[in-house]
Amino acid sequence: MNSFNSYMDIALDEAKEAAKRGEVPVGAVIVTGGQVIAQAGNRTRELHDPTAHAEMLAIRAACVSMGQERLSGCDLYVTLEPCPMCAAAISNARIARLYYGASDPKSGGVENGAKVFTHAQCHHVPEVYDGIDEAASSELLSVFFSGLRKP
Amino acid sequence: MNSFNSYMDIALDEAKEAAKRGEVPVGAVIVTGGQVIAQAGNRTRELHDPTAHAEMLAIRAACVSMGQERLSGCDLYVTLEPCPMCAAAISNARIARLYYGASDPKSGGVENGAKVFTHAQCHHVPEVYDGIDEAASSELLSVFFSGLRKP
Numbered sequence: 335m336n337s338f339n340s341y342m343d344i345a346l347d348e349a350k351e352a353a354k355r356g357e358v359p360v361g362a363v364i365v366t367g368g369q370v371i372a373q374a375g376n377r378t379r380e381l382h383d384p385t386a387h388a389e390m391l392a393i394r395a396a397c398v399s400m401g402q403e404r405l406s407g408c409d410l411y412v413t414l415e416p417c418p419m420c421a422a423a424i425s426n427a428r429i430a431r432l433y434y435g436a437s438d439p440k441s442g443g444v445e446n447g448a449k450v451f452t453h454a455q456c457h458h459v460p461e462v463y464d465g466i467d468e469a470a471s472s473e474l475l476s477v478f479f480s481g482l483r484k485p
Numbered sequence: 486m487n488s489f490n491s492y493m494d495i496a497l498d499e500a501k502e503a504a505k506r507g508e509v510p511v512g513a514v515i516v517t518g519g520q521v522i523a524q525a526g527n528r529t530r531e532l533h534d535p536t537a538h539a540e541m542l543a544i545r546a547a548c549v550s551m552g553q554e555r556l557s558g559c560d561l562y563v564t565l566e567p568c569p570m571c572a573a574a575i576s577n578a579r580i581a582r583l584y585y586g587a588s589d590p591k592s593g594g595v596e597n598g599a600k601v602f603t604h605a606q607c608h609h610v611p612e613v614y615d616g617i618d619e620a621a622s623s624e625l626l627s628v629f630f631s632g633l634r635k636p
Contacts, residue, residue, distance in 0.1 A: 382554045383545055384577040385536065394534055403533045418601050419577060422570035422594065426535040440606065443573065447606030448599040450569050455591065455598030 338433055341365055341411045342467045345435075348375035348388060349413045349474050355380060359474045362388035362412040364396040364405065364429075371408070372396035388412060389420040393427050404428040413471040415464070418443030421450035425458045432460045435471030489584055492516055492562045493618045496586075499526035499539060500564045500625050506531060510625045513539035513563040515547040515556065515580075522559070523547035539563060540571035544578050555579040564622040566615070569594030572601035575611060582612045586622030 341363050348361025352375030364372040374391035378384055389412050396405055409431040410424060415438040422443075424432055434444070443450050444462060451459045492514050499512025503526030515523040525542035529535055540563050547556055560582040561575060566589040573594075575583055585595070594601050595613060602610045 378554050382548045382552055384548065384554045384556075384579075385541055385545060385574050390536055394536060397533045397535065401533055403529050403535045417573055417577075418569050418594070418599060418606075419571075419573035422568055422573070422599075423536050426568075426570060428535075441608070442606060443569070443599070443601075447604035448569060448573075448594070448601050450594075450599050453598035455569075455593060457592070 345411045352376045360388045360414045362392040366408040415442035418448040429460045433463045433466045436468045496562045503527045511539045511565045513543040517559040566593035569599040576609045580611045584614045584617045587619045
């Protein structure tokens with residue numbers, strides 16, 4: 335197993351924990367020098383906070399951990415393509431590499447929609463690797479949303 | 486003076502306070518039913534948090550105040566065109582109306598760059614009113630950045 339698969343496994347575990355809390359199952363992990371420095375699942379409902387996506391919580395926790403507002407050299411793993419809010423936060427935080435699972439044609443902002451990293455107004459563009467454990471991430475989301483649709 | 490000018494005055498005061506703290510001078514206010522429910526200035530440096538833009542802090546504070554993750558019917562006033570992160574957060578929070586001051590060709594994400602509200606992946610589009618107290622907002626930013634450039 336490649337190291338990026340093991341980090342994505344941690345992100346998938348965070349996504350599963352989010353689902354148990356009734357949150358859309360998305361998880362994120364931030365890694366630097368082979369060490370996980372932050373991990374989080376989506377908590378928008380629990381925290382009454384529309385900004386509390388997994389990536390945002392992980393970035394904020396990592397910055398607290400590092401005592402700085404930039405995460406240069408750090409990698410972020412997330413189970414789903416980031417939305418425009420999270421993609422821009424990833425850029426603002428100077429994340430070096432972004433690894434994500436499933437693409438999100440409905441709400442994504444990296445390869446879909448706003449394509450945040452493609453504009454001159456984006457001052458830092460991470461390396462992007464998609465499709466990591468894509469099937470596992472997609473299945474989590476499908477099971478979650480099919481559960482919501484049941485009477 | 487129109488009410489939107491008086492709310493923008495509060496946002497400008499938040500921007501001035503941000504400048505005094507050594508932060509890029511941007512301020513934001515959230516209003517519902519004629520009442521200010523949250524106001525904030527940029528605190529990215531103080532908090533070591535690249536997500537701590539004025540709009541984000543105001544949205545999070547307003548959601549805590551309301552005990553809910555959506556701010557339907559609320560208006561957000563901000564001195565500068567929101568970046569893509571903040572624009573997407575404004576959409577996620579279901580803000581009804583966005584009033585902003587100066588446009589931001591360098592980093593904006595509403596009328597510039599990612600143009601977050603123009604894509605099918607954006608599930609809520611606020612009414613947008615730009616150019617409110619634009620000169621005052623621009624002057625604050627110019628003075629701040631010219632001060633940084635002095636030896």
